[in-house]
Amino acid sequence: MVEQGKGKRQELHLMQRKLLEISGVLNVDSFDNEEFLLQTELGHLTIRGHNLHIKNLNLEQGLVSIEGQVNSLSYLDPGSRPNGKGLLGKLFR
Structure with a gap:
Protein backbone atom coordinates (compact mmCIF):
# COMPACT_ATOMS: atom_id res chain seq x y z
CA MET A 1 0.00 0.00 0.00
CA VAL A 2 1.30 3.47 -0.89
CA GLU A 3 1.80 5.79 2.07
CA GLN A 4 1.27 9.45 1.26
CA GLY A 5 3.20 12.27 2.93
CA LYS A 6 1.42 14.91 4.97
CA GLY A 7 -0.28 16.79 2.13
CA LYS A 8 2.76 16.33 -0.13
CA ARG A 9 2.16 15.18 -3.66
CA GLN A 10 4.36 14.54 -6.63
CA GLU A 11 3.75 13.09 -10.05
CA LEU A 12 6.30 11.95 -12.62
CA HIS A 13 5.30 11.33 -16.23
CA LEU A 14 7.93 9.83 -18.54
CA MET A 15 7.02 9.55 -22.21
CA GLN A 16 9.22 7.35 -24.43
CA ARG A 17 12.26 8.21 -22.22
CA LYS A 18 12.37 11.53 -24.11
CA LEU A 19 10.04 13.83 -22.15
CA LEU A 20 9.79 13.95 -18.36
CA GLU A 21 7.12 16.04 -16.63
CA ILE A 22 7.40 16.51 -12.87
CA SER A 23 5.08 18.20 -10.38
CA GLY A 24 5.86 19.11 -6.78
CA VAL A 25 9.18 20.80 -7.65
CA LEU A 26 10.37 23.45 -5.20
CA ASN A 27 13.69 24.41 -6.80
CA VAL A 28 16.18 23.45 -9.50
CA ASP A 29 19.46 23.13 -7.55
CA SER A 30 21.72 22.36 -10.52
CA PHE A 31 21.57 21.11 -14.07
CA ASP A 32 23.62 20.38 -17.14
CA ASN A 33 23.03 18.26 -20.24
CA GLU A 34 23.70 15.01 -18.31
CA GLY A 62 5.93 23.43 -9.06
CA LEU A 63 6.12 22.09 -12.62
CA VAL A 64 9.21 21.17 -14.65
CA SER A 65 9.43 19.51 -18.08
CA ILE A 66 12.75 18.03 -19.20
CA GLU A 67 13.55 16.82 -22.72
CA GLY A 68 16.36 14.49 -23.76
CA GLN A 69 17.39 10.85 -23.26
CA VAL A 70 16.41 9.97 -19.66
CA ASN A 71 18.49 7.10 -18.23
CA SER A 72 17.72 7.21 -14.50
CA LEU A 73 15.68 8.86 -11.79
CA SER A 74 16.69 8.55 -8.15
CA TYR A 75 15.77 10.17 -4.85
CA LEU A 76 18.54 10.99 -2.40
CA ASP A 77 18.17 9.60 1.10
CA PRO A 78 16.56 12.08 3.50
CA GLY A 79 19.20 13.98 5.42
CA SER A 80 21.95 13.36 2.87
CA ARG A 81 23.46 16.30 1.05
CA PRO A 82 23.55 16.49 -2.75
CA ASN A 83 27.00 15.41 -3.93
CA GLY A 84 27.54 18.27 -6.37
CA LYS A 85 28.24 16.11 -9.41
CA GLY A 86 26.47 18.64 -11.60
CA LEU A 87 28.23 21.30 -13.63
CA LEU A 88 29.65 23.18 -10.64
CA GLY A 89 30.74 19.98 -8.92
CA LYS A 90 32.61 18.92 -12.06
CA LEU A 91 34.32 22.31 -12.34
CA PHE A 92 35.56 22.36 -8.75
CA ARG A 93 36.88 18.80 -8.35
Whole structure:
Protein backbone atom coordinates (compact mmCIF):
# COMPACT_ATOMS: atom_id res chain seq x y z
CA MET A 1 0.00 0.00 0.00
CA VAL A 2 1.30 3.47 -0.89
CA GLU A 3 1.80 5.79 2.07
CA GLN A 4 1.27 9.45 1.26
CA GLY A 5 3.20 12.27 2.93
CA LYS A 6 1.42 14.91 4.97
CA GLY A 7 -0.28 16.79 2.13
CA LYS A 8 2.76 16.33 -0.13
CA ARG A 9 2.16 15.18 -3.66
CA GLN A 10 4.36 14.54 -6.63
CA GLU A 11 3.75 13.09 -10.05
CA LEU A 12 6.30 11.95 -12.62
CA HIS A 13 5.30 11.33 -16.23
CA LEU A 14 7.93 9.83 -18.54
CA MET A 15 7.02 9.55 -22.21
CA GLN A 16 9.22 7.35 -24.43
CA ARG A 17 12.26 8.21 -22.22
CA LYS A 18 12.37 11.53 -24.11
CA LEU A 19 10.04 13.83 -22.15
CA LEU A 20 9.79 13.95 -18.36
CA GLU A 21 7.12 16.04 -16.63
CA ILE A 22 7.40 16.51 -12.87
CA SER A 23 5.08 18.20 -10.38
CA GLY A 24 5.86 19.11 -6.78
CA VAL A 25 9.18 20.80 -7.65
CA LEU A 26 10.37 23.45 -5.20
CA ASN A 27 13.69 24.41 -6.80
CA VAL A 28 16.18 23.45 -9.50
CA ASP A 29 19.46 23.13 -7.55
CA SER A 30 21.72 22.36 -10.52
CA PHE A 31 21.57 21.11 -14.07
CA ASP A 32 23.62 20.38 -17.14
CA ASN A 33 23.03 18.26 -20.24
CA GLU A 34 23.70 15.01 -18.31
CA GLU A 35 22.23 15.61 -14.84
CA PHE A 36 19.51 17.59 -13.08
CA LEU A 37 19.20 17.94 -9.32
CA LEU A 38 15.74 19.05 -8.22
CA GLN A 39 14.46 19.85 -4.76
CA THR A 40 10.95 18.42 -4.57
CA GLU A 41 8.27 18.12 -1.92
CA LEU A 42 9.38 14.52 -1.39
CA GLY A 43 13.15 15.13 -1.30
CA HIS A 44 16.00 15.72 -3.73
CA LEU A 45 15.54 14.02 -7.09
CA THR A 46 18.41 13.33 -9.48
CA ILE A 47 17.69 12.83 -13.18
CA ARG A 48 20.52 11.48 -15.35
CA GLY A 49 20.72 11.08 -19.11
CA HIS A 50 22.05 12.65 -22.30
CA ASN A 51 21.20 15.93 -24.06
CA LEU A 52 18.91 16.95 -21.20
CA HIS A 53 17.41 20.42 -21.24
CA ILE A 54 14.50 22.26 -19.67
CA LYS A 55 11.46 22.48 -21.91
CA ASN A 56 9.22 24.21 -19.36
CA LEU A 57 9.82 25.60 -15.86
CA ASN A 58 7.13 27.04 -13.58
CA LEU A 59 8.23 27.01 -9.93
CA GLU A 60 5.13 28.92 -8.84
CA GLN A 61 3.09 25.87 -9.84
CA GLY A 62 5.93 23.43 -9.06
CA LEU A 63 6.12 22.09 -12.62
CA VAL A 64 9.21 21.17 -14.65
CA SER A 65 9.43 19.51 -18.08
CA ILE A 66 12.75 18.03 -19.20
CA GLU A 67 13.55 16.82 -22.72
CA GLY A 68 16.36 14.49 -23.76
CA GLN A 69 17.39 10.85 -23.26
CA VAL A 70 16.41 9.97 -19.66
CA ASN A 71 18.49 7.10 -18.23
CA SER A 72 17.72 7.21 -14.50
CA LEU A 73 15.68 8.86 -11.79
CA SER A 74 16.69 8.55 -8.15
CA TYR A 75 15.77 10.17 -4.85
CA LEU A 76 18.54 10.99 -2.40
CA ASP A 77 18.17 9.60 1.10
CA PRO A 78 16.56 12.08 3.50
CA GLY A 79 19.20 13.98 5.42
CA SER A 80 21.95 13.36 2.87
CA ARG A 81 23.46 16.30 1.05
CA PRO A 82 23.55 16.49 -2.75
CA ASN A 83 27.00 15.41 -3.93
CA GLY A 84 27.54 18.27 -6.37
CA LYS A 85 28.24 16.11 -9.41
CA GLY A 86 26.47 18.64 -11.60
CA LEU A 87 28.23 21.30 -13.63
CA LEU A 88 29.65 23.18 -10.64
CA GLY A 89 30.74 19.98 -8.92
CA LYS A 90 32.61 18.92 -12.06
CA LEU A 91 34.32 22.31 -12.34
CA PHE A 92 35.56 22.36 -8.75
CA ARG A 93 36.88 18.80 -8.35
